[in-house]
Amino acid sequence: MSRIIAVANQKGGVAKTTTVASLGAALAEQGRKVLLVDLDAQACLTFSLGLDPDSVELSIHDVLLGRVGAAMAITPTEDGVDLLPSTIELAGAEAQLMSRPGREFVLRTALEEVSAAYEVILLDCSPSLGVLTLNALTAADELIVPLQCEMLSHRGVGQLLDTVHDVQRILNPGLRVLGVLPTMFDSRTSHSRAVLGDVADRYGLPVLDPPIPKSVRFAEAPAAGRSVLVTARRHRGAEAYRELAAGLFA
Numbered sequence: 001m002s003r004i005i006a007v008a009n010q011k012g013g014v015a016k017t018t019t020v021a022s023l024g025a026a027l028a029e030q031g032r033k034v035l036l037v038d039l040d041a042q043a044c045l046t047f048s049l050g051l052d053p054d055s056v057e058l059s060i061h062d063v064l065l066g067r068v069g070a071a072m073a074i075t076p077t078e079d080g081v082d083l084l085p086s087t088i089e090l091a092g093a094e095a096q097l098m099s100r101p102g103r104e105f106v107l108r109t110a111l112e113e114v115s116a117a118y119e120v121i122l123l124d125c126s127p128s129l130g131v132l133t134l135n136a137l138t139a140a141d142e143l144i145v146p147l148q149c150e151m152l153s154h155r156g157v158g159q160l161l162d163t164v165h166d167v168q169r170i171l172n173p174g175l176r177v178l179g180v181l182p183t184m185f186d187s188r189t190s191h192s193r194a195v196l197g198d199v200a201d202r203y204g205l206p207v208l209d210p211p212i213p214k215s216v217r218f219a220e221a222p223a224a225g226r227s228v229l230v231t232a233r234r235h236r237g238a239e240a241y242r243e244l245a246a247g248l249f250a
Contacts, residue, residue: 002115005122006140011156012127014148015183017044018218020124025227026245028080032119035074038086039136040126046085049077050225053087061089063110065096070114079227094131103131104171108139129163137167143177144208147199149185149192154199161203179206184214209247210240
């Protein structure tokens with residue numbers, strides 16, 4: 001049985017895609033079979049793992065609309081993980097799904113076809129609380145909330161948690177919040193440390209360890225079409241994701 005983990009925060013620029021790509025690569029290094037799912041029409045995860053979204057023939061958009069099964073759209077990557085890629089077409093999927101009965105369960109149903117083949121499935125959510133993110137939260141067993149360590153960045157966490165509570169109550173009672181993952185963390189500043197303390201106190205969420213350090217290495221990796229675990233193997237950011245991956249199965 002696979003473990004499905006959504007990585008979500010409706011705020012953009014908090015390292016959701018970096019976390020999915022890097023954590024996926026770290027889990028693959030452990031010898032685990034990993035599937036990544038790009039649920040963002042911007043297709044940043046797809047691009048970051050070396051695929052040209054404009055050249056993708058079958059994507060998560062086709063899967064969600066029932067045109068093909070998930071297995072037909074999965075693509076292997078050089079980082080050792082499999083990918084259900086995205087394209088700009090996904091931008092129209094929310095409108096197309098709105099009139100469908102049980103629209104929040106479409107992703108969960110689609111993943112049932114392939115879940116037995118993977119130990120871990122990571123869902124890279126779009127920066128919104130729309131139908132696609134609701135699909136991810138309904139399909140997931142667990143949730144990681146990446147949070148940029150700046151005071152304004154966590155103002156939307158309460159809104160996300162309200163949505164999570166609704167999902168737990170109505171759609172997916174088994175969904176568990178693993179915690180907040182501090183990203184772009186600068187240990188030299190008291191401000192970053194204060195943000196973490198405020199989030200833990202305000203929302204009562206676990207803070208995942210270790211924090212992911214702020215580094216230009218994360219911005220450089222997508223240009224190579226690989227994760228930071230390949231482009232900067234011994235960098236402290238790569239090591240942080242390895243520690244996070246090890247902790248998930250401790």
